[in-house]
Structures are given as C-alpha cells and as structure tokens.
Amino acid sequence: MGIVVVGSVAFDTIETPRGRVERAIGGSATYFSMAASFFAPVQLVAVAGEDFGDDYRAILESRDVDLEGLDLVPGGRTFFWQGRYGGDPNDRQTLKTDLNVFEGFQPTLPDGYRGTDWIFLGNIDPSIQLQVLDQATGKPFVGCDTMNFWIERKPDELRRLLGRVDILFINDEEARQLSGEQNLVHAGESVLKMGPKALVIKKGEHGALLMTGEFRFFAPAYPLRDVVDPTGAGDSFAGGFMGYLAGTSNMDEQHLRRAMLYGTATASFTCESFSVDRLKELTRDSISGRFEELVALIAVERDELG
Amino acid sequence: MGIVVVGSVAFDTIETPRGRVERAIGGSATYFSMAASFFAPVQLVAVAGEDFGDDYRAILESRDVDLEGLDLVPGGRTFFWQGRYGGDPNDRQTLKTDLNVFEGFQPTLPDGYRGTDWIFLGNIDPSIQLQVLDQATGKPFVGCDTMNFWIERKPDELRRLLGRVDILFINDEEARQLSGEQNLVHAGESVLKMGPKALVIKKGEHGALLMTGEFRFFAPAYPLRDVVDPTGAGDSFAGGFMGYLAGTSNMDEQHLRRAMLYGTATASFTCESFSVDRLKELTRDSISGRFEELVALIAVERDELG
Numbered sequence: 007m008g009i010v011v012v013g014s015v016a017f018d019t020i021e022t023p024r025g026r027v028e029r030a031i032g033g034s035a036t037y038f039s040m041a042a043s044f045f046a047p048v049q050l051v052a053v054a055g056e057d058f059g060d061d062y063r064a065i066l067e068s069r070d071v072d073l074e075g076l077d078l079v080p081g082g083r084t085f086f087w088q089g090r091y092g093g094d095p096n097d098r099q100t101l102k103t104d105l106n107v108f109e110g111f112q113p114t115l116p117d118g119y120r121g122t123d124w125i126f127l128g129n130i131d132p133s134i135q136l137q138v139l140d141q142a143t144g145k146p147f148v149g150c151d152t153m154n155f156w157i158e159r160k161p162d163e164l165r166r167l168l169g170r171v172d173i174l175f176i177n178d179e180e181a182r183q184l185s186g187e188q189n190l191v192h193a194g195e196s197v198l199k200m201g202p203k204a205l206v207i208k209k210g211e212h213g214a215l216l217m218t219g220e221f222r223f224f225a226p227a228y229p230l231r232d233v234v235d236p237t238g239a240g241d242s243f244a245g246g247f248m249g250y251l252a253g254t255s256n257m258d259e260q261h262l263r264r265a266m267l268y269g270t271a272t273a274s275f276t277c278e279s280f281s282v283d284r285l286k287e288l289t290r291d292s293i294s295g296r297f298e299e300l301v302a303l304i305a306v307e308r309d310e311l312g
Numbered sequence: 313m314g315i316v317v318v319g320s321v322a323f324d325t326i327e328t329p330r331g332r333v334e335r336a337i338g339g340s341a342t343y344f345s346m347a348a349s350f351f352a353p354v355q356l357v358a359v360a361g362e363d364f365g366d367d368y369r370a371i372l373e374s375r376d377v378d379l380e381g382l383d384l385v386p387g388g389r390t391f392f393w394q395g396r397y398g399g400d401p402n403d404r405q406t407l408k409t410d411l412n413v414f415e416g417f418q419p420t421l422p423d424g425y426r427g428t429d430w431i432f433l434g435n436i437d438p439s440i441q442l443q444v445l446d447q448a449t450g451k452p453f454v455g456c457d458t459m460n461f462w463i464e465r466k467p468d469e470l471r472r473l474l475g476r477v478d479i480l481f482i483n484d485e486e487a488r489q490l491s492g493e494q495n496l497v498h499a500g501e502s503v504l505k506m507g508p509k510a511l512v513i514k515k516g517e518h519g520a521l522l523m524t525g526e527f528r529f530f531a532p533a534y535p536l537r538d539v540v541d542p543t544g545a546g547d548s549f550a551g552g553f554m555g556y557l558a559g560t561s562n563m564d565e566q567h568l569r570r571a572m573l574y575g576t577a578t579a580s581f582t583c584e585s586f587s588v589d590r591l592k593e594l595t596r597d598s599i600s601g602r603f604e605e606l607v608a609l610i611a612v613e614r615d616e617l618g
Contacts, residue, residue, distance in 0.1 A: 188399065189539075192537060212519070213519070223609065223610070224519075224532040224535075226519065226530040229497045229530075230497070231495060231498060232495065260612070260613055263611070263613075264612060264615055266612075302527070302528075303529065304529070304530055304612070306566070306570060306572075307566050307569075308604075309600075
C-alpha cells in the first residue's frame with residue numbers, strides 16, 4: 007500500500023557545530039519519502055526547478071520513490087533554504103529562504119495517485135493542503151504537518167483542514183500556540199477537539215508524545231552519540247511513522263505505539279549526517295535494530311506487588 | 313528494611329505562577345523522607361533550629377519518619393531558602409539563602425542507624441557525605457545527590473565519594489559539567505567510569521534516564537495537568553526510587569526499571585502542591601495508580617514482523 011506525500015523539495019545550505027553542507031537535497035517531501043520508503047512504496051508530489059538535475063532525482067529513485075508527481079518547472083529554480091544550528095539542536099536560525107518555484111506550488115495528484123489510501127501533507131499553506139485532499143477519490147488516512155506561520159496566518163483554513171486529518175504531527179511550541187494552552191496535556195486535548203483522531207507532539211531530543219481520545223504513548227528520543235544535522239528529523243519521523251502503518255495496513259493501538267518507535271528510529275539516523283546521506287545508505291534491518299533498542303529502553307514488567 | 317537519609321531540613325518561601333507560600337517545610341531530607349516513607353521505614357539525619365517546632369515535627373512523624381537523628385540546635389535557626397519560578401519549571405531563581413544551623417552541619421548517625429543497609433546522601437558537601445559513609449558499619453546500598461557547586465568546588469572529594477556510591481542522581485546539566493561531555497550518552501558513560509554502579513540523569517519535565525554498565529531505561533515524566541511548585545521533585549524522585557528498592561530488598565534490573573517509574577510517580581505528586589502538602593495526604597494506592605499509568609504510557613509489544 008503506497009503513500010502519497012505532498013510537500014517541498016529543496017536545496018539546503020546548512021551549518022552546524024559539526025560542519026557545513028552546500029545545496030544538499032532537502033525539503034519535507036524529500037525527507038518523508040526517503041524515510042517512508044523503507045516500509046512502503048512512496049509517491050512524491052512536489053515542485054522543483056531546472057536546477058534539480060538527474061543526480062538529485064537519482065537519490066530519490068535509489069529508494070524507489072515514484073516521481074511522476076514531481077513537477078519540474080522549465081527555467082525555474084528550486085526552493086532554497088539556508089540555516090545554522092548552535093549547540094542546542096532544537097534552536098535553529100534561518101539565514102536565507104528563496105521560495106523560487108515553491109511559491110506558486112499548486113500540487114496536482116497524477117491520476118494514478120488519486121485513489122491512494124495514505125496521504126501525508128507536508129508543511130505548506132493549509133488551503134493548498136485542503137486542495138490536495140479534494141483531489142483524493144477514496145477515503146485516505148491523512149497525516150499532516152504544519153507550523154507557527156500557518157497557525158498565525160491561516161487559522162480558519164487550518165481549522166477546516168484539521169477536521170479532515172487523521173493524525174497531526176506538530177512540535178510542543180506549535181501545540182501550545184494552536185491551542186492557547188501552556189500545559190502540554192491540556193494543549194493536546196484541545197488540539198484533538200479540533201478534529202484530528204490522533205496527535206503527535208514532537209519534542210526533538212526530548213522525545214514525542216502520541217495522544218488519541220483512547221490512549222497516550224510516549225516515545226523517548228533515541229540516545230544519539232553524535233548529532234551532525236537535525237534538519238529533516240521531524241519529516242523523517244513522520245515518514246517512518248506513516249510508512250510503518252501503511253506497510254502493515256494496520257492502524258490499531260499497538261501499531262500506532264510501534265509507529266512512534268519506528269518514526270523515532272528513522273529520524274535518529276537522519277540526524278547522524280547532513281542532508282539525507284545516512285538515509286541513502288540505510289537498511290530496513292538497521293531501523294529494526296534501533297526499534298529493538300528503543301523497545302528495550304522503555305521495557306518494564308508490571309509490579310507483582312501491585 | 314529502613315533507609316537512612318542525610319540532608320537538609322529547611323523552611324522555604326516560594327513563589328510560582330500558581331501562588332506563594334511562606335516558611336513551609338522543605339529541604340532534601342524532608343522531601344526524600346516523605347516520599348520514601350510510602351515504601352519503607354525512614355530514619356532522618358539532619359539539623360534544624362529552635363524554630364523547628366512540634367507542628368513541623370508532626371508532619372514528618374505523620375509519615376512515621378524516625379527523627380532520632382534530627383539534631384535541634386538550641387538558639388539556632390533552621391536553614392531558610394527563598395526562590396521564585398517563572399513559566400518554565402526547570403528554571404528557578406534563588407532570592408535568598410540563609411544556611412543558619414545547616415552551615416555547621418556535622419551529621420552523626422545514631423547508633424541504631426549505623427548498621428543500615430540503605431543510605432541516601434542528600435546534596436551536601438561531599439566531604440561530609442564521605443564522613444557519613446565512614447560511620448556506617450555494614451555495606452549499605454548508597455544513593456547520592458550532588459550539585460554544580462560541589463562539582464566546581466570539591467572535585468577531589470566528590471571523586472572519592474563517587475567510588476563508594478551505588479547510584480548517583482544528578483540532572484542533565486550536572487552530568488555534562490561533571491563529565492565535561494556535552495552529549496548526554498557520552499556524559500553518562502563518563503560519569504559511570506567515576507565509580508557509581510548506576511546513574512540517574514534527571515531532566516525534569518522531560519523525564520529521567522537510568523544508565524548502568526548493563527542496560528539503560530528511560531522514564532517519561534508523568535504528564536501533569538497542573539504544576540503548582542516543582543520544589544523537591546528531585547528528592548521526591550530519589551525517595552520513591554530508593555524507597556521502592558529498600559521495600560522490596562531487591563536491586564535487580566526489573567526492580568531498578570520499576571524504581572524509575574515509582575520515583576517519577578512520587579515526584580509528580582510533589583509538584584501538584586506547595587511544600588509537602590500533597591505528600592502529606594498521599595496513599596500508596598495513589599502512587600501505584602500513577603505507576604500503572606506510566607507503565608501504560610510506554611507499553612509496546614515487540615513487532616511480530618521483526
């Protein structure tokens with residue numbers, strides 16, 4: 007069962023305490039696709055410019071990502087982002103953003119994608135995210151990301167969108183902003199009332215919390231020895247999470263709990279190198295190994311004493 | 313099996329976004345004792361002044377804490393601390409510290425305490441912590457806390473002490489400072505090499521990590537709906553943790569993992585009120601209830617797919 011992902015494809019120039027990379031492949035759809043591809047077929051819908059050459063396509067194709075939905079604009083330039091991280095990987099500074107062809111992004115699902123059972127909406131304008139959902143012919147399971155910019159600028163569109171989302175992936179600050187609640191439990195409950203059946207609150211190096219109306223699950227971050235570049239960790243988390251669900255075609259509680267750990271495991275690899283370098287060489291077995299480590303990290307038997 | 317705790321008894325004046333309390337009972341030995349008392353008998357070794365009246369003694373006695381080791385200095389005044397918390401409970405500001413009788417604290421274990429199998433050394437000068445261990449006649453299991461002040465000022469004494477400690481409880485910043493390592497995994501491994509058989513790195517609202525030479529366990533913080541006053545959370549964590557071990561007289565891996573959740577559960581109650589107000593009225597059943605909630609929060613079955 008394949009996943010359609012709609013989001014950005016970008017070139018990133020990134021500085022971290024561990025080094026620097028120039029115009030490396032990035033963007034939400036790129037990270038999501040590479041991460042999800044270890045679990046399920048992926049169909050990418052994005053826009054890029056003429057500068058997005060065959061060597062970049064080859065990176066996505068090496069993971070069998072279907073690129074029929076990648077629109078290459080003749081004469082256009084690909085979305086460019088430049089940023090810098092300090093010692094705290096949760097704290098990043100944007101130095102430059104050139105939207106380029108991404109500014110006019112009007113995603114169109116190829117006919118073969120419209121009947122999909124799985125859609126991930128990367129962080130773009132919620133009115134565009136809604137247009138994507140309108141193109142789906144079935145009743146897909148919808149994962150969605152957003153950010154503070156849209157929470158501020160497009161609250162009505164975002165609310166309409168949330169009524170059609172199965173699982174929302176946001177970070178703790180976004181959950182507070184969206185709900186107006188400082189306490190994270192209250193914030194999560196408030197966001198769930200806006201429509202999504204499930205909510206993942208991502209806290210970076212402090213793990214992630216899954217909330218539904220029925221249960222909660224906390225996934226610790228994988229204890230990494232070396233964080234090279236955290237760019238794309240959130241989208242890789244969502245990719246591992248949704249990919250695992252789509253690959254098993256199962257969304258019951260146990261699968262959602264495991265999806266949290268598969269998302270965590272996949273994202274941890276992304277942080278170990280710049281761009282998608284680590285994802286390019288990754289294997290499903292390596293992800294399973296970290297999944298097992300995470301299971302062991304939180305394994306506890308109930309008390310026989312009660 | 314009883315636990316001897318050596319630390320501070322204090323009066324705290326505390327402001328938080330949720331209110332203010334004046335000269336309420338506090339101190340590391342107080343919080344630890346109250347928390348541990350739900351699991352095992354506790355014997356307190358501390359110093360207080362003439363202002364530490366019967367109403368304060370009654371709080372500890374209501375939890376059956378043995379006060380033979382509480383030295384009341386005639387004419388002396390009890391350690392006083394005044395502090396303020398902002399919106400972030402991990403960030404606190406000290407407004408006033410009057411050490412008073414605590415300045416000359418030379419703890420003496422009553423004869424009946426010296427054969428104890430369990431000792432917790434609250435955060436005091438490591439040379440005094442060493443003197444306490446010298447008074448023990450058996451081979452007690454030793455839990456220990458410390459802080460940045462002693463890491464900077466008494467590094468040699470602290471190193472000697474760590475060689476005699478079974479489990480060290482410190483926060484993430486202290487682990488980084490003590491080890492000189494920024495990465496928490498490296499920091500923890502480095503601290504374990506200094507002697508303690510186990511290390512708990514406390515991260516406040518972000519949970520706690522247990523590391524030994526054999527395994528690691530991560531405990532999420534209990535998802536509190538309302539943090540009134542985080543003072544004493546760390547000592548309450550250590551009290552619940554050590555109390556559970558002492559009460560079961562078992563320190564195997566499963567008990568250490570469970571102890572992390574009992575410590576977390578107990579500390580969560582402490583944060584729900586000022587001072588020890590919530591601990592005063594608490595029951596063992598309430599703690600078990602939160603233990604069960606924490607178990608459910610991280611419960612996951614291994615993947616049948618591998």
